[in-house]
Amino acid sequence: xxxxxxxxxxxxxxxxxxxxxxxxxxxxxxxxxxxxxxxxxxxxxxxxxxxxxxxxxxxxxxxxxxxxxxxxxxxxxxxxxxxxxxxxxxxxxxxxxxxxxxxxxxxxxxxxxxxxxxxxxxxxxxxxxxxxxxxxxxxxxxxxxxxxxxxxxxxxxxxxxxxxxxxxxxxxxxxxxxxxxxxxxxxxxxxxxxxxxxxxxxxxxxxxxxxxxxxxxxxxxxxxxxxxxxxxxxxxxxxxxxxxxxxxxxxxxxxxxxxxxxxxxxxxxxxxxxxxxxxxxxxxxxxxxxxxxxxxxxxxxxxxxxxxxxxxxxxxxxxxxxxxxxxxxxxxxxxxxxxxxxxxxxxxxxxxxxxxxxxxxxxxxxxxxxxxxxxxxxxxxxxxxxxxxxxxxxxxxxxxxxxxxxxxxxxxxxxxxxxxxxxxxxxxxxxxxxxxxxxxxxxxxxxxxxxxxxxxxxxxxxxxxxxxxxxxxxxxxxxxxxxxxxxxxxxxxxxxxxxxxxxxxxxxxxxxxxxxxxxxxxxxxxxxxxxxxxxxxxxxxxxxxxxxxxxxxxxxxxxxxxxxxxxxxxxxxxxxxxxxxxxxxxxxxxxxxxxxxxxxxxxxxxxxxxxxxxxxxxxxxxxxxxxxxxxxxxxxxxxxxxxxxxxxxxxxxxxxxxxxxxxxxxxxxxxxxxxxxxxxxxxxxxxxxxxxxxxxxxxxxxxxxxxxxxxxxxxxxxxxxxxxxxxxxxxxxxxxxxxxxxxxxxxxxxxxxxxxxxxxxxxxxxxxxxxxxxxxxxxxxxxxxxxxxxxxxxxxxxxxxxxxxxx
DNA sequence: AACGGTCAGTAGTAT
DNA sequence: ACTACTGACCGTTAC
Numbered sequence: 001x002x003x004x005x006x007x008x009x010x011x012x013x014x015x016x017x018x019x020x021x022x023x024x025x026x027x028x029x030x031x032x033x034x035x036x037x038x039x040x041x042x043x044x045x046x047x048x049x050x051x052x053x054x055x056x057x058x059x060x061x062x063x064x065x066x067x068x069x070x071x072x073x074x075x076x077x078x079x080x081x082x083x084x085x086x087x088x089x090x091x092x093x094x095x096x097x098x099x100x101x102x103x104x105x106x107x108x109x110x111x112x113x114x115x116x117x118x119x120x121x122x123x124x125x126x127x128x129x130x131x132x133x134x135x136x137x138x139x140x141x142x143x144x145x146x147x148x149x150x151x152x153x154x155x156x157x158x159x160x161x162x163x164x165x166x167x168x169x170x171x172x173x174x175x176x177x178x179x180x181x182x183x184x185x186x187x188x189x190x191x192x193x194x195x196x197x198x199x200x201x202x203x204x205x206x207x208x209x210x211x212x213x214x215x216x217x218x219x220x221x222x223x224x225x226x227x228x229x230x231x232x233x234x235x236x237x238x239x240x241x242x243x244x245x246x247x248x249x250x251x252x253x254x255x256x257x258x259x260x261x262x263x264x265x266x267x268x269x270x271x272x273x274x275x276x277x278x279x280x281x282x283x284x285x286x287x288x289x290x291x292x293x294x295x296x297x298x299x300x301x302x303x304x305x306x307x308x309x310x311x312x313x314x315x316x317x318x319x320x321x322x323x324x325x326x327x328x329x330x331x332x333x334x335x336x337x338x339x340x341x342x343x344x345x346x347x348x349x350x351x352x353x354x355x356x357x358x359x360x361x362x363x364x365x366x367x368x369x370x371x372x373x374x375x376x377x378x379x380x381x382x383x384x385x386x387x388x389x390x391x392x393x394x395x396x397x398x399x400x401x402x403x404x405x406x407x408x409x410x411x412x413x414x415x416x417x418x419x420x421x422x423x424x425x426x427x428x429x430x431x432x433x434x435x436x437x438x439x440x441x442x443x444x445x446x447x448x449x450x451x452x453x454x455x456x457x458x459x460x461x462x463x464x465x466x467x468x469x470x471x472x473x474x475x476x477x478x479x480x481x482x483x484x485x486x487x488x489x490x491x492x493x494x495x496x497x498x499x500x501x502x503x504x505x506x507x508x509x510x511x512x513x514x515x516x517x518x519x520x521x522x523x524x525x526x527x528x529x530x531x532x533x534x535x536x537x538x539x540x541x542x543x544x545x546x547x548x549x550x551x552x553x554x555x556x557x558x559x560x561x562x563x564x565x566x567x568x569x570x571x572x573x574x575x576x577x578x579x580x581x582x583x584x585x586x587x588x589x590x591x592x593x594x595x596x597x598x599x600x601x602x603x604x605x606x607x608x609x610x611x612x613x614x615x616x617x618x619x620x621x622x623x624x625x626x627x628x629x630x631x632x633x634x635x636x637x638x639x640x641x642x643x644x645x646x647x648x649x650x651x652x653x654x655x656x657x658x659x660x661x662x663x664x665x666x667x668x669x670x671x672x673x674x675x676x677x678x679x680x681x682x683x684x685x686x687x688x689x690x691x692x693x694x695x696x697x698x699x700x701x702x703x704x705x706x707x708x709x710x711x712x713x714x715x716x717x718x719x720x721x722x723x724x725x726x727x728x729x730x731x732x733x734x735x736x737x738x739x740x741x742x743x744x745x746x747x748x749x750x751x752x753x754x755x756x757x758x759x760x761x762x763x764x765x766x767x768x769x770x771x772x773x774x775x776x777x778x779x780x781x782x783x784x785x786x787x788x789x790x791x792x793x794x795x796x797x798x799x800x801x802x803x804x805x806x807x
Numbered sequence: 808a809a810c811g812g813t814c815a816g817t818a819g820t821a822t
Numbered sequence: 823a824c825t826a827c828t829g830a831c832c833g834t835t836a837c
Contacts, residue, residue, distance in 0.1 A: 243835065246810050253812075280834060284812070292812045294832040317833080335832070352814080352831080372834095380836060810834085820825070 188251050191226055192219075212259040213270035213286045214672060219257055220285055221574045221672075224248035225522050229498075229512060249281030249292070260287020263299040265312050266366050266389065273388035274420040276571050276675045278375075280315075283384060289313040289370055296335055296353025298360075309356035310365055311392075314411075315384065317372035327413075327422035330369060330390065332357075334407030337400070345402035354407050361392040366414060371421045375571075377551075378518060383571055385424065385675070388417040420675075427569045427676050431553065445556060446471045446639070451549040454640055458558035466556070466564050469602075470637035473549065475665050477585045489534035489660050495541040496531065505531050505543050505660060519545045520575035521669050524655065528667075532660030545577045546657045546667040552578060554680075556643045565679045566643040572674040578652060581641040581666040583634030602634040602642045604666060606656070608685030630656075630664060641668060647681035654682060 227244035252258060260268050268288050283289045291297045295315045300307040316332055334357065337348035348354060360367055366389040375381040390411040400406040419426075429435040439459030446454050449471050456465055490496060490505040498513050500506060506513055508529045515521055519542070521528070531543045539548065553569040572578065581604045607629045634642035644652065651674050657667045668682065 243810050245835070250811055281811085290813070291832075292810090293834060294813080297813090338832090382834080808837090814831085816828090818827080822823075
């Protein structure tokens with residue numbers, strides 16, 4: 001049994017799993033925190049803001065601090081809630097390194113899985129979680145790397161063997177298959193080499209987090225596109241379907257580039273309700289639903305002596321006659337009942353998934369539901385939405401169309417979850433005019449300047465709209481830029497074709513088109529060269545993506561605390577073009593200074609430095625290189641892009657695009673899949689060091705990885721202040737007693753988290769990741785022995801290091 | 808039409 | 823008691 005998704009919801013009896021890998025998170029029984037009042041320091045619970053509580057690094061702990069460790073109770077007594085109360089005897093702090101003491105039952109419980117994983121080449125390295133000696137960090141990483149390579153070779157053999165067995169069953173084209181296999185293998189190896197392989201070790205952990213999920217999905221998308229591109233350029237054999245999605249998925253699976261490998265009941269760390277997916281393999285790789293095809297995923301759970309299957313997740317894809325009339329209720333059909341060979345229907349049996357659902361009905365455990373639906377923008381494709389946790393209410397058998405027995409299950413969505421599937425329905429209704437969007441100020445703020453309307457919406461406050469500006473959809477240069485080179489326009493009258501090496505536009509892009517057939521950017525480039533006005537290809541050419549105007553239904557909306565923002569009604573695929581940055585190009589003066597108006601908050605500045613972006617491999621240098629620096633002001637006029645806010649964990653990035661015989665443009669593309677109604681943000685970057693920052697602004701992105709308010713950054717600040725005994729160290733206001741709602745005891749991390757009302761439980765995994773020992777080791781080059789942190793959250797999280805840094 | 812992960816069953820191997 | 827292997831199962835995806 002893994003960690004429960006819902007905090008403190010001990011709905012399923014604990015089974016057997018390596019407990020050292022499982023976070024132990026549960027709310028304490030006592031909600032009133034006990035704060036120390038060291039002499040000479042104001043009490044934390046006092047109404048006015050208190051200074052940072054400074055504790056000498058020389059241990060053990062100063063008087064008044066020890067009451068902060070009521071949660072450090074021996075593991076055995078954790079099963080007994082009575083023993084773990086606030087008033088129980090205070091133990092001395094346990095160093096962090098000791099929490100991983102292997103337990104025998106943990107090993108025994110995971111034996112079956114463990115062996116399977118070994119077989120699949122997914123090595124659970126003996127030291128991959130032994131954070132122990134940090135001075136060997138480099139060596140550890142090195143050994144991790146070499147082991148990784150070894151495992152890859154292992155699986156390579158397995159793969160070949162498999163290929164042979166397939167050859168037996170299939171006739172013809174086996175040579176073709178193998179050569180292309182090798183091609184793709186080499187391609188994939190090349191591709192993976194460009195990544196930081198040590199990252200994969202972290203990702204492989206059984207408990208994922210937002211960052212790992214993002215990373216895995218990104219690698220999958222890139223690899224799949226690589227495969228697609230490779231197939232694209234080869235002449236296709238008709239009748240032979242290549243499945244780049246499956247190939248990429250299989251490869252990452254075999255290399256262990258995946259998260260949440262152990263199945264679990266309930267929520268999956270790093271995956272939020274409303275997240276969208278475009279391939280079944282993506283759902284597999286992030287551990288949301290492990291079956292690549294089957295609709296029901298289940299695991300066996302120990303009950304006393306025997307085991308029984310329990311459903312963990314289902315995919316409702318509409319191929320069975322599922323009923324989804326009501327957004328919060330789902331009538332789900334059981335699996336099976338079809339003889340694949342001759343497509344004959346027969347009675348479904350109470351086995352496998354059907355049996356698991358039946359058992360889950362009786363156990364009452366949560367089941368994750370993923371809803372699949374047709375993608376309206378892409379007729380062949382499907383989109384999957386994670387719709388959160390459901391509970392099975394009843395089951396029955398009915399006669400299907402063919403007259404055979406079909407199992408039916410009624411699932412009801414758990415309350416208190418953010419909207420997901422119902423939101424899709426609302427959006428569809430808005431689009432079709434069945435219902436109208438609440439709070440619409442203007443149905444189209446572009447006044448028809450774009451191909452699609454952009455609504456202006458405020459359902460938050462009474463603000464009537466943004467300050468006046470002129471809407472225009474493209475970039476305006478002050479004076480014509482003389483083209484430096486003779487134009488090399490292409491002659492592709494029918495549009496540029498991927499394999500056409502005579503096309504000069506393809507040549508300039510390094511021999512391959514930058515976009516896929518669906519208009520998705522293949523990879524980040526320092527410069528994308530599109531066809532321009534002098535090219536002979538039509539406007540719908542695949543190499544003119546950023547010129548075709550809006551393809552996504554956008555709205556400008558009022559945010560709660562960040563002015564106006566931009567979001568989309570449509571789901572957005574990773575790599576999709578969103579819009580360009582329209583505005584007026586500001587000329588640079590001779591000394592390089594740019595006449596930027598300090599009050600102009602609608603500036604795009606290409607010289608700002610972005611954090612190393614992990615958007616694309618091989619280009620982690622941060623900001624893209626431009627032929628010349630570009631500064632755009634959209635204060636007086638521009639397009640939707642001027643409303644896009646900043647985030648330190650953005651979902652959109654910018655890409656310089658030059659159109660043949662024309663000017664440089666800035667185009668925005670989606671970094672990852674973006675669900676409908678999620679705010680679109682990009683990284684504004686930071687001003688180049690050495691230059692005076694016009695006016696430092698507070699970052700409001702609220703991201704856990706915020707550069708400015710980044711909890712890790714915050715933490716390092718605190719640690720630094722602490723180590724240097726900085727008396728001014730002061731980290732925000734102290735929460736008052738009535739502000740505090742919950743205290744989470746995370747004993748496996750030696751961490752106590754004090755949460756304000758606004759703190760959301762789903763942040764916990766991310767917070768914990770931020771404080772994982774790996775993060776510490778990365779930042780400080782060693783493992784802290786005993787760290788104790790109190791965190792509380794308003795919109796952002798602030799952390800206090802209160803005691804126990806015995807370095 | 809062809810693809811891949813998971814499960815369950817079975818044959819084989821080690822203790 | 824554990825491991826390795828195999829085939830059935832289950833729908834998805836692009837053509």
